[in-house]
Amino acid sequence: MADKSFRVEVVSADERLYSGDATMLVAQTTDGEVGILAGHAPLLGQLTEGGYIAITEADGDRRVAAVTGGFLSVSTDVVTILAETAEWAADVDVVAAEAALESAEPGSVEHQLAKSRLSAAAALAR
Template identity: 90%
Template sequence: MADKSFRVEIVSADERLYSDEATMLVAQTTDGEVGILAGHAPLLGQLTEGGYVAITEADGDRRVAAVTGGFLSVAAEVVTILAETAEWAHDVDVTAEESALESAEAGSERHQLAKSRLSAAAALNR
């Protein structure tokens, strides 16, 4: 188990969603799912549309955020997520998002947002 922590910043166009210490981060990028631990090599990745970011905090708690678009940057002991949108999975209304996913046009912004929210909510329960 990792005993070192690193700083995680999650920022969207609307707000700074998260700024704290973590021992692990998992993000969905266009190249696949990537796991980050302290001391990870520098990295720049594009976040997937309709994805999520899972954070294991320094105290062991796990948090999951739905993110759409944007980038992941790993530099020194800081991981920065710059997302178009970001919100906590525990705030997702799963029933409403399932309905939105069904009614939205595939590939539309609303479809991607619903997909991201549902993906994050499912990851929260893993």
């Protein structure tokens, strides 16, 4: 399986959230949802506001992160996610995120962050 994996780096303005090997990555971009496998053609994409990424690790574990803004870069053997914000879906307080979504003005940073958190939590539950 090692020959079917690639390196994934997830970096936000605050921290390096993830660095590891994966067999698949799904990201929500402004052009739609993109699935990346080993050997994917080089690509540069803009991440959606209020979206998420899903990483299937080389050992088969699945991790989902809420990401807002930023870019996806695919090179020969590395996929880099440069996000404005990123956090693991498993750490999302769904009740707080729902309350934030309801109280935030549509289109605001708070609204996009709450939307991203809820999308990631829902994707993790799948």
